[in-house]
């Protein structure tokens with residue numbers, strides 16, 4: 001959604017409310033396309049005593065896969081956003097992390113979508129103690145023990161087990 005921010009900066013308008021959804025189904029995050037459902041962006045851009053702030057909630061249903069066993073996971077993510085907006089070229093843009101330079105006519109997705117993507121987790125699990133899959137036969141170890149002989153992953157300490165104390 002495009003908003004005319006000039007009106008807010010010059011005080012013609014006091015606030016702009018927005019509430020819209022965007023299709024981000026082609027957006028790839030950590031080798032997945034998690035946004036099968038439209039993502040909702042709602043909030044307000046407001047001029048308070050000359051300072052233009054944007055507060056928003058990003059709400060996204062997520063379709064992911066467990067990074068251990070590969071099972072599909074449905075999850076929900078809500079990202080609160082709080083930004084100060086300044087016109088392009090405003091020197092205060094460099095002062096703080098939450099200050100964003102914007103155009104007179106600004107596409108909100110350009111500001112908000114990166115906030116959602118930065119908040120995504122690199123690895124998700126279907127449950128905290130997911131046992132994953134057997135790397136030999138592919139069995140889901142949450143369901144059954146397949147019986148394969150699997151060497152324990154090497155750790156720097158595994159060598160200690162072989163030291164005999166005489």
Ligand SMILES: [Zn+2]
Pocket residue numbers: 066067068069070071125126127130131132
């Ligand atoms: Zn899992």
Ligand SMILES: [Zn+2]
Pocket residue numbers: 134135136137138139146147148
């Ligand atoms: Zn197995």
